[in-house]
Amino acid sequence: GNSVTQMEGPVTLSEEAFLTINCTYTATGYPSLFWYVQYPGEGLQLLLKATKADDKGSNKGFEATYRKETTSFHLEKGSVQVSDSAVYFCALGNNDMRFGAGTRLTVKP
Amino acid sequence: NAGVTQTPKFQVLKTGQSMTLQCAQDMNHEYMSWYRQDPGMGLRLIHYSVGAGITDQGEVPNGYNVSRSTTEDFPLRLLSAAPSQTSVYFCASSYSIGTSGKATDTQYFGPGTRLTVL
Numbered sequence: 001g002n003s004v005t006q007m008e009g010p011v012t013l014s015e016e017a018f019l020t021i022n023c024t025y026t027a028t029g030y031p032s033l034f035w036y037v038q039y040p041g042e043g044l045q046l047l048l049k050a051t052k053a054d055d056k057g058s059n060k061g062f063e064a065t066y067r068k069e070t071t072s073f074h075l076e077k078g079s080v081q082v083s084d085s086a087v088y089f090c091a092l093g094n095n096d097m098r099f100g101a102g103t104r105l106t107v108k109p
Numbered sequence: 110n111a112g113v114t115q116t117p118k119f120q121v122l123k124t125g126q127s128m129t130l131q132c133a134q135d136m137n138h139e140y141m142s143w144y145r146q147d148p149g150m151g152l153r154l155i156h157y158s159v160g161a162g163i164t165d166q167g168e169v170p171n172g173y174n175v176s177r178s179t180t181e182d183f184p185l186r187l188l189s190a191a192p193s194q195t196s197v198y199f200c201a202s203s204y205s206i207g208t209s210g211k212a213t214d215t216q217y218f219g220p221g222t223r224l225t226v227l
Contacts, residue, residue, distance in 0.1 A: 004151075032213060043113070043199055043218030044152075089151065093213035099151035 002027045006090045006100035013080055013107050021075040021103045023064075023090035031094040033057075033066050033073040038087040038102070047075075047088070080107045111135050115200050115219035122190040122226045130185040130222050132200030140203040140212045141183040142167070143175065145196040146221070152199065158183055159206055190226045198222045 007022040025033065032051045036044040048057030053068035062077045075088060085107050090100040116131045134141065142157040154167030158177040172194060174186040187194060200219040207213035 034215070036218075041220070043220045044201075044216075045218065046215050049215065093207070095207065095209040095213070096154065096211040097213060097216065101149050101151045 002031065002092055002094045002096070002098045004090050004092050004098050004100040006088075006103055008101070008103070010104040010106060013105070015082055015107055015109050016079045017107075019075070019077040019080045019084075019105070021088055021090075021105070023073045023075065023100060025071050025073065025090075025092050027071075027092055027094045029094060031092045033064070034091040034093065035062070035064055035073070035075050036089040036091060036099075038089065040086070044089060080105070082107050082109055113200055113202055113217050113219035115198075115222050117222060118220065119223050120225070122187070122224065124191060124226060126190050128187050128190065130187075130198055130200075130224075132183045132185065132219060133181050134183075134200075134202040134217070135181065136202060136204070136217065137180060138202035138204050138217070139180065140206050141177065142201050142203075142212065142216070143173070143183070143185045144199045144201065145169065145194075146199060147196050154211075155185065155198075157211060159210055165210070187224075192226045194224065195226045196224060198224060 003026045034049045035047040037047045048059040050057040050066035056065045087102045092098045113134045143155040144152040156175040158164045201216040203212035203216045205214035
C-alpha cells in the first residue's frame with residue numbers, strides 16, 4: 001500500500017543553518033508528493049508539491065525534488081530562520097492522501 | 110475568503126458525552142474531509158465527502174458520524190466520547206477529487222480542534 005516515512009525529530013538548528021528533512025515513500029504508479037507546514041496553533045498549509053519524477057517543488061526558500069529512483073522527496077533549505085520553526089509533514093497523493101508522522105523543527109537565534 | 114473554519118478550538122468532554130465539531134468552507138470545494146492527528150502517527154482520515162448528501166468512511170471511522178447537507182458545512186459528531194478519541198481534529202477541503210473518490214491533490218486545512226476526553 002501507499003505510505004510515507006519521514007525522519008523523526010525534533011530537529012534543532014541555529015539560524016542560517018542548512019536544513020534537510022528526509023522523506024521516503026512507498027507507492028504503486030505515479031503519486032504526487034507534498035510538503036505541508038504546520039505553524040504553532042494553526043492547521044496544515046501546503047508548502048510545496050511535485051507531481052512527476054524529477055520535478056522540483058519550491059516555495060519560501062524551501063525545495064524538494066521528486067526522486068523516483070530512490071523513492072524520496074527530501075525537504076531542504078539553505079539558510080533557516082527563526083520563523084521557520086514549525087512541524088513539517090511529507091505527504092503522498094495516490095489513491096488517497098497519506099501523511100508522514102511529522103518532523104518538528106526549532107530554529108534558535 | 111475565510112477558507113476553512115472550525116469550532117470550537119478546544120473542548121473537554123467526559124467519557125460517554127456526545128458533541129459535534131463544526132467545519133465550514135467558503136471556497137465552493139466539493140471534497141471535504143476530517144482527520145485526526147496523534148503524536149507520531151501523522152494524520153489519519155476519519156470520514157470524507159465528495160459533495161452534498163454523499164459521505165464515506167476513511168481509515169478510522171469508528172465512533173464518529175458525519176453528514177453533508179450543504180457544500181459549505183461538514184460537521185463531525187462524536188456519539189459517545191472515549192479517552193481514545195483524545196486528539197487534534199482537522200477539517201480539510203479540496204478542489205480536486207481523484208479517480209478513487211478521495212482527494213489526491215492539495216488540501217486546505219482548518220485551524221483544528223483540540224479535544225480531550227476524560
